[in-house]
Amino acid sequence: MSETTPESERFLEAVERKLPFAEGERTEILDELRGHLADCAVALRDAGLEPIEAERAAVARLAPADRLADELTRARRDTSRLLAAAGAGVWGAVRGGLWGGLIGFGVVMVAAVALAAANNAALRFLSAELFSADSGTNSIIGIVILGIAALVAGRVVTPTVAARAGYAGRLVRRATVPLGAVMLLAYALLVWSGPLNWPSVVLLVSLPLWWVAGAWQIRLVRLGFPRRLAIGLVAALVVSLGASTIVGPASPQLPASGVSSGPGFDRMGAPLADGLSGAGAGGTSYGDAYRELSIDVPDRGLLAGWNDLRIEAWRGIDPTRGWGLDPGETAPFLTGPVVWSAAGTSPDGNHTWYESSPWPPNAATLTGGLRLDRSPGVTDAWLVLTGVAPDGTRHLLSDPSGTQVFFSGTALDWFGAVLAGH
Amino acid sequence: MDRSQLLKGTTALLILGVLKDGELYGYEIAQRIRERSAAFIDPGEGWLYPALHRLEKQGALQASWREGGLGPRRRYYRITDGGLRMFDAQSAEWEQFAHSVRLVTAGAGNV
Numbered sequence: 001m002s003e004t005t006p007e008s009e010r011f012l013e014a015v016e017r018k019l020p021f022a023e024g025e026r027t028e029i030l031d032e033l034r035g036h037l038a039d040c041a042v043a044l045r046d047a048g049l050e051p052i053e054a055e056r057a058a059v060a061r062l063a064p065a066d067r068l069a070d071e072l073t074r075a076r077r078d079t080s081r082l083l084a085a086a087g088a089g090v091w092g093a094v095r096g097g098l099w100g101g102l103i104g105f106g107v108v109m110v111a112a113v114a115l116a117a118a119n120n121a122a123l124r125f126l127s128a129e130l131f132s133a134d135s136g137t138n139s140i141i142g143i144v145i146l147g148i149a150a151l152v153a154g155r156v157v158t159p160t161v162a163a164r165a166g167y168a169g170r171l172v173r174r175a176t177v178p179l180g181a182v183m184l185l186a187y188a189l190l191v192w193s194g195p196l197n198w199p200s201v202v203l204l205v206s207l208p209l210w211w212v213a214g215a216w217q218i219r220l221v222r223l224g225f226p227r228r229l230a231i232g233l234v235a236a237l238v239v240s241l242g243a244s245t246i247v248g249p250a251s252p253q254l255p256a257s258g259v260s261s262g263p264g265f266d267r268m269g270a271p272l273a274d275g276l277s278g279a280g281a282g283g284t285s286y287g288d289a290y291r292e293l294s295i296d297v298p299d300r301g302l303l304a305g306w307n308d309l310r311i312e313a314w315r316g317i318d319p320t321r322g323w324g325l326d327p328g329e330t331a332p333f334l335t336g337p338v339v340w341s342a343a344g345t346s347p348d349g350n351h352t353w354y355e356s357s358p359w360p361p362n363a364a365t366l367t368g369g370l371r372l373d374r375s376p377g378v379t380d381a382w383l384v385l386t387g388v389a390p391d392g393t394r395h396l397l398s399d400p401s402g403t404q405v406f407f408s409g410t411a412l413d414w415f416g417a418v419l420a421g422h
Numbered sequence: 423m424d425r426s427q428l429l430k431g432t433t434a435l436l437i438l439g440v441l442k443d444g445e446l447y448g449y450e451i452a453q454r455i456r457e458r459s460a461a462f463i464d465p466g467e468g469w470l471y472p473a474l475h476r477l478e479k480q481g482a483l484q485a486s487w488r489e490g491g492l493g494p495r496r497r498y499y500r501i502t503d504g505g506l507r508m509f510d511a512q513s514a515e516w517e518q519f520a521h522s523v524r525l526v527t528a529g530a531g532n533v
Contacts, residue, residue, distance in 0.1 A: 028497075031494060032448060033471065037494070038494060040467070043453075063467075063468050063469075068472070071468070071472035072475060075472040075473070075476040075479065076475050390533060404480075
């Protein structure tokens with residue numbers, strides 16, 4: 001028995017290129033054909049053909065490679081393979097996603113450590129921080145890791161399904177690419193929830209693109225980029241992703257209390273009403289989202305005839321540039337109602353506080369609350385209680401209270417809030 | 423007449439027919455068909471392996487690898503009980519078809 005020769009091997013390679021099966025299955029098919037070619041060539045040589053002619057004739061008898069591969073592929077397809085392919089696809093997505101998640105975690109961590117080192121160096125030599133983390137840092141880290149997981153899963157799923165189903169990868173991709181992209185888009189818009197800002201929203205809704213890039217096995221080098229440029233671009237991407245994980249506004253420098261005349265606060269309303277200057281104000285936070293502001297009014301009669309009492313939230317100036325209201329703000333971005341309660345008691349009755357002396361007979365507490373995690377793009381806010389005096393002038397009823405806020409929710413919540421003008 | 427067109431409808435019958443007498447590997451199957459048909463059925467072997475794999479999928483054949491002495495390993499095919507039933511059914515159908523064709527081609531006087 002002779003071994004196959006280059007002509008046979010070229011034929012077998014041509015068949016192999018068209019077989020959409022896993023490696024083990026391809027090997028079995030090719031071994032069978034290889035044995036056949038060897039047997040046939042020997043028989044033809046014995047019949048008097050020259051070795052080269054015998055080999056060519058043996059190859060010719062097996063039909064064109066493309067047609068043979070197509071017919072073998074069709075012969076090996078059945079329903080059970082499609083079911084197995086679906087299962088393999090799901091498993092491939094999970095496996096690829098886990099691997100991608102690990103890779104993404106490593107990439108983000110390396111980038112974050114490098115940038116933290118840069119930050120420390122800047123602090124030491126320039127006495128200035130380059131970056132500071134905020135509530136969105138973890139979100140961006142998580143989304144970048146998800147993106148890399150989607151990229152790797154996209155690379156794995158199509159060949160896995162193609163090999164199990166017995167269909168060419170380009171055909172399988174027509175199903176896996178849109179299916180995965182739609183699922184990821186739904187996940188990005190409806191399921192993922194957490195602190196968001198514009199960069200993280202853009203990153204989040206780009207998750208389907210990571211999948212598509214993986215499924216199409218997009219490589220910069222393949223797209224014609226010189227290798228060094230491609231490496232540089234990938235490095236820049238990694239560094240910028242890392243930077244995005246730790247870039248954010250610095251902690252706000254909240255002013256001391258009693259700032260009703262602070263920068264820009266006159267835009268909120270006229271100064272504190274007479275008799276309320278000693279009312280004092282207290283703020284309460286419930287989780288990261290809900291903020292309450294209350295004042296203890298020594299005599300509820302002071303506000304008789306007033307109307308439209310409310311709590312307002314105004315956009316604050318970026319704390320890295322100063323403090324006070326954002327210079328462009330002429331109206332609150334959120335308002336809410338206020339409620340009266342017994343003096344020194346929260347509206348729900350769960351919290352009480354006392355003055356050093358007993359509450360006056362007509363004292364009462366005025367409280368307003370706002371949910372501040374539904375305002376895209378607002379990172380610093382000033383809360384204040386206001387009301388319209390009988391003369392029609394809106395007055396401050398409390399000192400403004402500064403707070404750091406962050407949008408939290410799904411991407412759909414974000415777009416809904418943007419469209420609603422929040 | 424294009425013999426490959428005739429072959430298309432009878433590949434399973436031919437393969438099952440030669441495997442009914444014992445297990446063989448692909449090249450042997452092709453040779454056996456050629457010999458038994460006195461080289462009348464010899465269109466090349468491109469049709470053979472897709473047909474073998476389809477019959478295996480359908481459960482009519484079972485395949486197993488065996489190491490060859492000096493040559494490469496061989497994939498032997500053995501007919502199953504289901505394959506025998508398929509052969510009987512297809513064989514009867516073919517006989518009926520051939521008989522009908524003969525009746526038609528013999529002319530009205532022989533009906």
